[in-house]
């Protein structure tokens with residue numbers, strides 16, 4: 001009992017503030033509900049979403065968002081690891097220095113231009129130039145993969161540098177070449193160190209995929225845009241859309257946290 | 270010195286500079302098969318650098334390093350092939366943290382055997398194609414190993430090595446759970462698993478708690494008795510005196526004096542060696 005009393009004593013200002021905020025929010029909701037004719041809007045959305053099978057479009061959008069984010073992340077990890085390894089090779093040979101220059105330009109390009117620009121240039125210029133017929137979703141997968149590869153390369157380089165130098169030395173000393181030593185010994189330990197950061201990169205990727213509509217891919221955002229424009233009622237679709245993104249991001253954050261805690265535990269063993 | 274024996278490693282004019290800092294100053298030295306060489310000397314005198322040059326972990330600035338008559342300092346040589354035969358043990362153990370104890374020991378032997386297997390398969394493949402056009406068919410290499418048999422052999426060998434050091438019950442744990450002495454003994458048998466022709470030790474007991482030094486030295490003593498060629502950088506003067514056939518005293522990037530333990534410890538001539546010994550003994 002005394003604990004609760006203490007709590008109130010300590011936090012009474014916060015409690016009042018929270019109460020006022022909640023009351024204001026409730027007021028806002030109520031006024032929106034009345035003023036915007038919410039009930040009618042809900043009915044329209046329901047009809048559109050269920051009766052006219054709008055949910056199918058949304059599911060398709062969810063699938064595409066997930067495809068682009070997951071495959072993009074995987075491609076990004078492969079490219080990022082490759083770039084990071086190139087960047088840590090001791091630059092004795094000239095070919096190594098050229099490769100390092102090349103990957104630096106790659107990273108600078110993808111980090112220095114907006115993802116929308118990369119999508120548009122890729123989909124409407126590069127792929128046609130290469131005479132490749134490619135679906136919008138596939139194009140988005142590749143461009144997001146190339147893009148996140150640039151970001152992940154920096155993360156991965158930090159991870160590689162955080163692994164004790166002795167690990168690489170020991171692997172080289174038993175006769176394994178640089179590439180094998182990196183692949184079997186250093187990179188796995190680096191990945192373990194950067195797993196939380198990779199989780200954040202995945203979350204960022206999911207949010208960034210909301211622009212793939214620019215090249216005609218139907219993701220979550222586009223699906224709800226269709227739902228809205230087909231009925232000229234945008235409020236509910238966009239609210240639900242925001243909610244879906246929040247749930248997606250919160251869910252992945254939770255998974256990342258759990259993995260992080262598991263890893264911390266295994267470290268202590 | 271075992272003069273009649275075969276030369277395993279020979280350095281000629283071995284020089285190493287870090288920038289302007291001359292760390293090794295044209296060292297000519299020979300390591301013979303079956304001998305145990307201890308390297309002593311003050312901190313910063315270049316002992317580690319010299320040892321690490323012997324398997325090209327450090328590339329020399331100039332000079333040659335002959336391992337079984339091949340100059341491994343030559344950048345055209347595939348250094349990895351030669352490192353398979355040169356075991357190395359580090360002060361900080363450097364066990365692979367992402368591998369279990371037995372995986373640590375098996376990794377390199379499996380890698381090397383698999384590399385050889387793949388090479389033989391490749392040769393056979395091209396021979397088969399070439400044989401189609403040949404009148405006199407070239408025989409194929411007889412391959413008995415499989416990926417599975419390679420792993421099984423490596424595992425058997427690893428278990429035998431772990432039994433040798435009494436750690437067979439630790440086979441499946443990760444290195445982080447081992448004591449320092451256990452880690453170093455595993456690191457030594459990891460090097461042994463490759464059947465090296467020579468083993469290099471860089472202060473193998475310096476990172477250990479005093480009570481664990483004994484178990485590691487015992488194992489090294491064992492290796493010496495078995496006739497393993499060993500080059501050991503050490504601060505354990507008692508051990509050097511007991512085990513080494515020959516002691517090298519390094520100072521300022523040169524081998525300032527060398528001889529039998531008797532000569533070095535009883536009759537040091539170099540004043541720097543006398544000073545060094547008066548400090549450490």
Ligand SMILES: Nc1ncnc2c1ncn2[C@@H]1O[C@H](COP(=O)(O)OP(=O)(O)O)[C@@H](O)[C@H]1O
Pocket residue numbers: 287290292310311312313314315316317318319
């Ligand atoms: N990677 C390096 N870069 C620059 N200087 C180094 C490097 N490694 C060693 N040195 C220098 O070389 C000298 C010899 O070092 P080292 O061989 O480790 O001596 P020891 O093992 O006898 O203590 C020292 O002065 C040390 O500071």
Ligand SMILES: [Mg+2]
Pocket residue numbers: 316317318472
């Ligand atoms: Mg040293």
